Amino acid sequence: xxxxxxxxxxxxxxxxxxxxxxxxxxxxxxxxxxxxxxxxxxxxxxxxxxxxxxxxxxxxxxxxxxxxxxxxxxxxxxxxxxxxxxxxxxxxxxxxxxxxxxxxxxxxxxxxxxxxxxxxxxxxxxxxxxxxxxxxxxxxxxxxxxxxxxxxxxxxxxxxxxxxxxxxxxxxxxxxxxxxxxxxxxxxxxxxxxxxxxxxxxxxxxxxxxxxxxxxxxxxxxxxxxxxxxxxxxxxxxxxxxxxxxxxxxxxxxxxxxxxxxxxxxxxxxxxxxxxxxxxxxxxxxxxxxxxxxxxxxxxxxxxxxxxxxxxxxxxxxxxxxxxxxxxxxxxxxxxxxxxxxxxxxxxxxx
Amino acid sequence: xxxxxxxxxxxxxxxxxxxxxxxxxxxxxxxxxxxxxxxxxxxxxxxxxxxxxxxxxxxxxxxxxxxxxxxxxxxxxxxxxxxxxxxxxxxxxxxxxxxxxxxxxxxxxxxxxxxxxxxxxxxxxxxxxxxxxxxxxxxxxxxxxxxxxxxxxxxxxxxxxxxxxxxxxxxxxxxxxxxxxxxxxxxxxxxxxxxxxxxxxxxxxxxxxxxxxxxxxxxxxxxxxxxxxxxxxxxxxxxxxxxxxx
Numbered sequence: 021x022x023x024x025x026x027x028x029x030x031x032x033x034x035x036x037x038x039x040x041x042x043x044x045x046x047x048x049x050x051x052x053x054x055x056x057x058x059x060x061x062x063x064x065x066x067x068x069x070x071x072x073x074x075x076x077x078x079x080x081x082x083x084x085x086x087x088x089x090x091x092x093x094x095x096x097x098x099x100x101x102x103x104x105x106x107x108x109x110x111x112x113x114x115x116x117x118x119x120x121x122x123x124x125x126x127x128x129x130x131x132x133x134x135x136x137x138x139x140x141x142x143x144x145x146x147x148x149x150x151x152x153x154x155x156x157x158x159x160x161x162x163x164x165x166x167x168x169x170x171x172x173x174x175x176x177x178x179x180x181x182x183x184x185x186x187x188x189x190x191x192x193x194x195x196x197x198x199x200x201x202x203x204x205x206x207x208x209x210x211x212x213x214x215x216x217x218x219x220x221x222x223x224x225x226x227x228x229x230x231x232x233x234x235x236x237x238x239x240x241x242x243x244x245x246x247x248x249x250x251x252x253x254x255x256x257x258x259x260x261x262x263x264x265x266x267x268x269x270x271x272x273x274x275x276x277x278x279x280x281x282x283x284x285x286x287x288x289x290x291x292x293x294x295x296x297x298x299x300x301x302x303x304x305x306x307x308x309x310x311x312x313x314x315x316x317x318x319x320x321x322x323x324x325x326x327x328x329x330x331x332x333x334x335x336x337x338x339x340x341x342x343x344x345x346x347x348x349x350x351x352x353x354x355x356x357x358x359x360x361x362x363x364x365x366x367x368x369x370x371x
Numbered sequence: 372x373x374x375x376x377x378x379x380x381x382x383x384x385x386x387x388x389x390x391x392x393x394x395x396x397x398x399x400x401x402x403x404x405x406x407x408x409x410x411x412x413x414x415x416x417x418x419x420x421x422x423x424x425x426x427x428x429x430x431x432x433x434x435x436x437x438x439x440x441x442x443x444x445x446x447x448x449x450x451x452x453x454x455x456x457x458x459x460x461x462x463x464x465x466x467x468x469x470x471x472x473x474x475x476x477x478x479x480x481x482x483x484x485x486x487x488x489x490x491x492x493x494x495x496x497x498x499x500x501x502x503x504x505x506x507x508x509x510x511x512x513x514x515x516x517x518x519x520x521x522x523x524x525x526x527x528x529x530x531x532x533x534x535x536x537x538x539x540x541x542x543x544x545x546x547x548x549x550x551x552x553x554x555x556x557x558x559x560x561x562x563x564x565x566x567x568x569x570x571x572x573x574x575x576x577x578x579x580x581x582x583x584x585x586x587x588x589x590x591x592x593x594x595x596x597x598x599x600x601x602x603x604x605x606x607x608x609x610x611x612x613x614x615x616x617x
Contacts, residue, residue, distance in 0.1 A: 195451035196380075199470040203386035254380050292379070293428045295405055322524055324406070324431040325512040327453060 022079050023157050034072065037153075042068030045142050052138055063121055067114045071143065074106055075150035082154045099151060107143045114139060177342045190284065193250075200254050215253050222246045229276040234343060234368075237304060237313070238270040244283045244302060251287050258297025259287065266305040273368045274313070275339040281332035282315040282361050289326060290317035290359055306367070310347070313363040321356045333361070340365060372485065373400045375418040377409040377435070378449065379427045383470065387422055387449075390474050394481055406430020410438045410522060420445040420484045422468070425456055430515070430522075433501035438517050441552075443494050445484045459504035463495040498553070502561055510563040514542055516549040523549055527566075531580045532602060533558065535573040546598075568615060570594055570608035578616060584609070 024034050046064035049055045055063075081102055085095055197219055204212035225243050229235055241263065248261045279302065286300045298318035305312055337350040340363055348365040374397055378384045384402050391397055401416045403409040406429040413421060413435075423446050425432040432448055433456075448467040450456055460467045466480050486492075514530065516523040525544055534541045535555045542549045559569050570576045576594055584604070585593040592604040594612075604612070 191452040195470050196383075199386065199451065199472070200380070200382045202471040203382035203389075206389050207385065254382065256381055292426070295428050320428065322429065324427075324429065324434060325509065327426060327431070327455070327506060 022076060023161055024076065024079075035069075038068050038072030039065070041071070041142075041146055042066075048138060048142065049135060052135075055135065059121065063114075063118060067110070067117055068146075070113050070117075071110050071146050072150075074110060075147065075154075077106075078102070078151050078154045079157075082151075082158045086158070087155065103144070103147050103151070106147055107140065110143050110147075111136075111139060173342060176338050179338070192288075193284070196254060197250055204253075211253070215250065218246060218250045218253070222250060226277060226280070232276050234273040235276045236270065237265070237272045237274050237311075240274055240276065240279050241265055241270075241302070241304075243277070244279050247280060247283060248287070248300065255287070255292065255297065258294065259291050260297065260299040262299055262301045264301070264303035264305075269304045269306060269311050269313075269367070271369060272304075272311050272365075273343070274365070275343045278336055278339055278363075279313065279315060281336055285332050286315055286317035286359070289323070290319040293320045293323035294318060295320075307364070309366075310364045311367050313365075314360060316358065316360045318357055319359050336361075336363075344368070372397045372420060372481070372488070373416070373418045374398065375401045375403065375409070375412055375416060375421045375444075377403045377421060377427070377432070378424040379404050380424075383424070383449075386472060387477075390472060390477050391481075393474060394478055397481060404428075406432075406435050407522060409435045410517075413439055413444065418444050419488060420447060420481075422447050422449055424448075425450045425453055433497070433504055434515050437497040437501060438515055438522060439497070440517065443497065445487055445494065447480050447484065453504075455506045456504040459500055462503055463500050465495050465500060498557060511558075511561040514549075514551065516542065516551050518549060525549065527562065528577075528579075530567075530577055531596065531598075531600070532577060533567075533575040565615065568608065568612050570602065570604045570612055572605065574602050574604075574608075576602060576612075578612070581612075581616075584612070 024030050042065040045068055046057075046060040049060040049064060050057050081098070085098060087095075090098075197215070201212050201215050201219075204215060222243070225246065229239060229243065245261075245263070248259070252259050252261070283300060283302065291298045291300060301314070301316040303314045303316075333350075333352065340348045340350055344365040348363070351362045351364070353360040353362070374391060376384050376387050376391075376399060378387065381404075384404070388399055388402070391399055400418055401412045403412045404427075406427050409421070409423070409427075410430070421435075421444055423432040423435060425448060427435075430438070436443060436446055446465070448456070448460060448465060449470060449472065450467065451470040457467070459465070466483055468476055468480055510527075512527055514525045514527065516525060525542055529544050531543045531545065533555075534543065536550075538552070539550050540553050540555065540558060542551065555569070555573070555575070559567075559575060562575070566579070567575050567577055574594075576596075580596045580598075581594055582597045583595050585595055585601075587593045587603075590606050592609050594602045594604050596602070
């Protein structure tokens with residue numbers, strides 16, 4: 021919708037500007053064109069409003085030609101053509117209106133041709149003001165939109181933070197690990213002790229990392245390794261892991277706990293459902309100026325329906341986008357027997 | 372009392388075995404590490420009680436119970452954490468254990484099973500239980516069928532239509548028919564209503580299979596499927612279908 025019609029106050033302001041323009045035009049006609057006062061007024065007001073009405077259409081051109089995106093020459097040319105076209109239409113309207121106002125039988129006043137340059141001048145000024153005004157409105161609208169987007173992004177980041185805090189304390193993981201500890205105490209006390217250390221390490225690390233906005237990838241990898249070490253105690257031979265992280269991406273900034281949910285999914289929705297188990301593969305390398313991080317796992321096409329509610333992936337996506345903006349992306353490749361999530365993000369260093 | 376332990380984690384099975392060893396008059400006759408194995412062993416060993424994990428490869432604990440048929444043994448579910456399942460257990464008075472399993476709780480659960488067996492308390496309906504335990508917003512994703520000793524898993528999207536017979540349903544998948552003891556209204560309440568429509572008293576149709584609708588007589592229609600199969604459609608069925616596909 022045209023921004024002038026969005027609010028009544030804007031419409032009133034717009035109309036008053038054109039009424040003022042009409043008053044000014046009649047004054048100019050009275051003194052400059054030596055026309056009768058009443059006639060000038062009757063003539064000028066309606067054509068001023070007509071110009072106002074015509075100028076509304078500039079908004080669509082303003083939107084089609086946002087500043088800075090089209091070359092200035094091209095823009096100047098388009099506006100010249102549009103402005104002159106608009107001016108010609110307006111002059112024709114003005115001429116028609118003048119004929120209509122003329123008392124029957126009377127000829128056109130001698131000085132009519134004298135007012136033409138005046139009208140052209142006034143019309144050109146009016147049109148230029150209207151174009152400028154529309155660009156101002158456009159800029160105002162864009163800044164409002166940008167503000168709204170920034171707010172939305174902030175809300176998203178908060179939500180993601182909340183969800184990641186909740187994800188850390190995944191009750192499944194905690195209780196199952198404790199069950200493993202309870203089992204090990206009877207059979208292999210040393211392994212039980214080792215498991216306690218791993219769990220302490222994992223929970224401590226995830227609590228510290230969660231406070232940061234961004235952490236080096238290497239830190240996240242260590243966390244994920246600890247997580248998988250704990251899960252390996254539970255799943256035994258069934259869970260195999262492979263890490264392939266290039267040296268030159270270890271310092272790249274990532275949101276904390278961004279790989280952990282992906283690896284957790286790889287175990288719980290992938291490997292845990294394979295009778296013979298499978299390999300969770302985490303890799304990271306530079307690719308075309310960006311950093312690509314991939315988590316990959318096999319899965320069973322006949323696995324039972326998931327009992328979770330599955331917020332992990334969307335959470336990861338929104339956090340990556342919050343940190344790295346539109347250049348980042350999260351791709352999911354879900355096949356019959358494999359699942360692959362790849363994160364592409366610009367290489368930044370954690371602040 | 373003869374027990375079967377079902378859990379995909381070796382350590383969890385060992386812990387259960389150790390705990391059960393402390394309880395008198397109970398003998399562990401078998402262990403299964405996935406859903407299919409559980410169904411097979413339950414059939415072969417005919418245990419009095421199954422200690423059943425919920426999340427396992429191949430079949431969930433609920434699906435295992437469903438496949439055990441009319442006279443399942445007593446079941447004690449085991450889970451680390453599953454809020455929807457726990458609520459369902461409470462509602463249907465099903466025994467369950469939380470991991471890590473405490474010996475005292477296990478002993479109490481075994482005691483309750485003994486009482487149930489002595490009183491011949493009928494087991495809960497597997498269908499009702501699995502419906503109650505489904506997380507909100509989740510619809511039936513696959514149908515499990517036991518036919519001539521084999522377990523068939525039919526993903527819901529592969530089903531063409533379902534036909535009601537005397538006291539069972541026939542699921543039709545690419546011309547093959549699978550029988551299951553279930554009522555039409557029971558299935559209708561579990562299945563995604565945006566993908567499956569009950570077009571007739573005896574037919575539920577996967578709307579993706581619909582090719583066209585033929586007028587058959589006054590107030591009666593035929594649903595013609597992509598493979599040429601014709602199914603009768605009632606007036607209310609026709610109205611429901613129209614509303615869905617516009």
